[in-house]
Amino acid sequence: MLRSMKLLLRWLLLSAALLLVAHLYSGVTVVDFGAAMLAAFVIGLFNTLVRPLLILLTLPVTLLTLGLFLFVINALMFWWAASMLDGFNVAGFGAALIGSVLYSLCCMVIDVAMERVFSAS
Numbered sequence: 001m002l003r004s005m006k007l008l009l010r011w012l013l014l015s016a017a018l019l020l021v022a023h024l025y026s027g028v029t030v031v032d033f034g035a036a037m038l039a040a041f042v043i044g045l046f047n048t049l050v051r052p053l054l055i056l057l058t059l060p061v062t063l064l065t066l067g068l069f070l071f072v073i074n075a076l077m078f079w080w081a082a083s084m085l086d087g088f089n090v091a092g093f094g095a096a097l098i099g100s101v102l103y104s105l106c107c108m109v110i111d112v113a114m115e116r117v118f119s120a121s
Helices: 002-024 033-049 051-057 059-064 069-084 093-120
Strands: 028-030 088-090
Touching: 002 028, 002 033, 002 093, 028 033, 033 051, 033 069, 033 088, 051 059, 051 069, 059 069, 069 088, 069 093, 088 093
Parallel strands: none
Antiparallel strands: 028 088
16 A cells, blocks of 8 residues: 555656656646646656666667766657657757756655655654
């Protein structure tokens, strides 16, 4: 029960983070909270299923760039999610790069906060 509650809370917070990114950066637009929830779900699916495969396939490039190519992979996940959904739009690859960095920072803050809250209980 606690695990499913944590998952639902994280999904809601990541959806709110996506709305924050859209508010902070004009290259990313999200229509409403429902679209943000769907976008956060799709981004999460891409990061879980597709990202590890892309990291494995681009390992030589990632090693040559000392890991900086991971930013490109994150931007691609963000951009592909926006291209699949109606209420979530990204202006281009540059906007996807900036939006994915902002979203990743929000995700890190959310993960640290949730770990502190749920480890105390």
